[in-house]
Amino acid sequence: MAVERMREPAFGVPAGLWKPVAAVLAAAITLSAMLWSLDVPRMLGVSYYPQQFLAVVLALTLPLTFMIYTPGRDKRSGAMPWYDAIGAVLSAAASAYIAWNYPAVVNQIFMRPIEAWLPGIILLLLLLEGLRRSTGWMLVIIIVAFLLYAMFGNFVPGRLAGRPQDWQKLAGYMAYDVNGIFGLSISVGATIVVAFIFFGALLGATGGARFFTDAALFSMGRYRGGSMKIAVAASALFGSISGSAVANVVATGVVTIPMIKRDKYPAHKAGAIEAVASTGGQLMPPVMGAAAFLMAEFLQVSYADVALAALIPALLYYGALFIQADLDAAKLGIKSAPEEDIPNGWAILGGLHFLIAFALLIYALFWMNWQPEKAAFLACGSVVVTGAIFGYDRVRASVRALSATIIEAGEAVVEIIVISAAAGIVIGVMNMTGLSFNLTYALVQLGGGSAIVLLVMSAIVCIILGMGLPTLAVYVLLASLVAPALVEVGLPPMAAHLFVLYFGMMSMITPPIALAAFAAASIAKADPIKTGIASCKFGWIAFVIPFMFAYSPSLLMIGDTTSVIWALVTAAFGVWLVSSALAGYFTARLSIIMRIVFAIAGVLALIPTDAFTGAVYTDAAGLVAGIAAMAYAYVGGKKLMEQAAS
Known part of the structure; x- marks a missing residue:
């Protein structure tokens, strides 16, 4: 009852x-x-x-x-x-x-x-x-x-x-x-988060949020599986501003999920791709979620350092999602979005002025080394000026609408500030009792000094602790409880904190409590558990990337240029191969044997060169085997198309 x-x-x-x-x-x-x-x-x-x-x-x-x-x-x-x-x-x-x-x-x-x-x-x-x-x-x-x-x-x-x-x-x-309620966590929530939430509210009031959705429609709508690619692009753009996976699902999913379902895509998969895309928004620079700003404070580095380190993993995340969306669309015969749904290109040009705000934000953060909150308010000023002068789609924000965003932003941050204050209690207890040191010692002891064992244990702990918790709370818990143990066994601090952030985020799409997947399922009118399972399949790369940059800091742009480029190329190629294996499609449907070959070659290419002595040879083997498999699949697919045409 x-x-x-x-x-x-x-x-x-x-x-x-x-x-x-x-x-x-x-x-x-x-x-x-x-x-x-x-x-x-x-x-x-x-x-x-x-x-x-x-x-x-x-x-x-x-x-x-x-x-x-x-x-x-x-x-x-x-x-x-x-x-x-x-x-x-x-x-x-x-x-x-x-x-x-x-x-x-x-x-x-x-x-x-x-x-x-x-x-x-x-x-x-x-x-x-x-x-x-x-x-x-x-x-x-x-x-x-x-x-x-x-x-x-x-x-x-x-x-x-x-x-x-x-x-x-x-x-x-x-x-x-200073280590209690009114400490580091609430300091980030009461300044940086408020500034960026206000920025997002202003974009909504001036038509900026609609511009980015229309831009995604215009750029992706004419390609096969356009509706799914629109969901990925729109969620990446909006999610990097909203800082909340669930809020992102609700804001963009009401538009994208019905669009995907209209293309005859299964409801639970429509919800899944939106959930995964929305979750990744918090990992995508230049504007990441609130946890990224707190990470910068924890590590005592600039936010620009965090954003640069997160860039390649985020590109791999969305690259895998785009590839799967494209291949799934090809396999299911999903065409481009209807022409009447695609906005006019000239109308899109009318909203390009919103990019000035992002340009100013990036310039202030990366070149002027401004504090994130100060840079965000500069971007807010740009949105107010250009939105009032130019507007978007023949709509200019009124003074009343702009004033309302001040109240809207304040109401939107209530939950985050309360969570930030409560997170200060956790940090305070860790400092008062010595729990942080004790837990780090216990985890390292349980892991037997083995980095891979500790990483696997930490990943499981992160997902379990993250179930049902908001993003900021997840990160504070994990940064305090798990990250120190990873640093203790030799991980760079940046890699350790990004590791726990990624796996904390994955609780958003991992059953039995997957808040983002469940929110998407409610919009898609799909089974929540099926949506969560499909989300894990679409988001497979997010479970792999943290282990990759843990062993290969080159993926975090730590190291020389050659190492960074090699790590990026082999990782991207591996992502393509494994995504093809999961989709069961390359240029045509793949047989079971070919899917296994693609998967093995992809995994070999994904293994970081720093993982163990001789790992460079596994990369080379993955590249050779992958190229050979792609060539074989391409020739076979071409023959099938010729046979079908004749």
């Missing part, structure tokens, strides 16, 4: 009162991030701790979880009950109190004054409830488990035993220490 959601009382704070307040709070989140990122307080001679700014942002954000979400996790539309109003006021008061008293209390937290632990206790409890409302129970359970470990870690047997902390010290530490 279905469980009925808890009904809220009909009385309370009327929607006409709380909705304007929520709009003001949401707008204040965006505006405060903008002022901070542009360094306006310093220009005005105002000085304060960064943690005070972050506490103010949480004072604006946390009340919104009680306003816009019901206890049953639905979006609220009616009156707000009295108990939610109290929750909203208390969460704002606790955060504001910490912001105001931070300089006086921060150096006294280990003395356990009431000014530290009381607001800390209130904030922790309300943060957990806000987290539950916005993301569900899973992340709350994980956070509570970490808090219990912090207090009773001495009862854990073996190497994972921790230093126990009393609850007063724990609450004060989480509320005031």
Whole structure:
């Protein structure tokens, strides 16, 4: 029997009162991030701790979880009950109190004054409830488990035993220490993420999002399997801005999935290709998901370094997806998109001004070495100016529409900021108890010092921990729990963090809990598990790439130019061969034997030259065998076409 959601009382704070307040709070989140990122307080001679700014942002954000979400996790539309109003006021008061008293209390937290632990206790409890409302129970359970470990870690047997902390010290530490709630995670969420979400909202308001979808239609629609290629291209473009696989599926899938199904493509495969394409958007430079910005902070490198390292793996990811889409379309006889669905080229030219924003963003990030949030707001300014002057498809954004994006962006980041604040609890517990060192030691010991064993174990742990969790939460957990162990056995830090990011992302398409695949299945009206299984097949390369760059840092552009080019060429060729084997098609249908030959040659080509002594010979063997197999399949396919024509 279905469980009925808890009904809220009909009385309370009327929607006409709380909705304007929520709009003001949401707008204040965006505006405060903008002022901070542009360094306006310093220009005005105002000085304060960064943690005070972050506490103010949480004072604006946390009340919104009680306003816009019901206890049953639905979006609220009616009156707000009295108990939610109290929750909203208390969460704002606790955060504001910490912001105001931070300089006086921060150096006294280990003395356990009431000014530290009381607001800390209130904030922790309300943060957990806000987290539950916005993301569900899973992340709350994980956070509570970490808090219990912090207090009773001495009862854990073996190497994972921790230093126990009393609850007063724990609450004060989480509320005031730079490694607690107001630490690195929320700093990224409250500045960089807000800036890029605002950028995406402005693109939506000015027609930029529609321009990129139309551009994908125009560029890919005339080729076989055009609808699938449109989904891949549009999702890659939009996903690199949205930073959320599920949001990407919902935003682009409502257009692309029905288009693919109209071409007689199976519903579960239509959902699968959209889910995989949407998930990869968070791995595609120049604008990756929020986790990439946090990675730069963890590694103490510029975001440009992270984007450059992620470029080749992302190109291989989407290359494999494009090849499979093309070959599947050829095998199933799926033609190009209908001519009436393809936009006019002259109309597309009218939206090219949106590329100025991306050019400015890339220039500011890679050449000017600006902070990501500052570069994003520069791009926002470009979108506002060109969108107001030129518009797109005879539509120019009004002042009201542009103003609404300030509120829209603030509401969109509520979940991310709350997750970021909660992630600070995990980092705080790791620092207080020594869990990070203990877990790293335990993983390395279990792996027996073998890099490949540890990589496989880590991949499994990453997928399991990632199930049902949002992207940012997945990365923070994995970067804290798994990445240090990989660095310990010799992986470059960049490779270790990208490894856990990739496998954390794969939880989005891996059953039994595959959020992106399930979202796509609901749009496609397909079976969720079948969609998840098909997603794993389409996204096979994402399970392989991390092992490749773990053994061949050349794929992360680490090393000399010759090594990087060789790694890229052999990897791309291997991707082509294995994709053909999985699709069962090259220039014609492949027999079982030929599929096996293609797969073996592809795997040999994919093995990094640094994997073991003599691996360069496996690359060479894969290239020779692959070229021979392709030539044989091409000649055989040509003969079949001639026979069919005669």
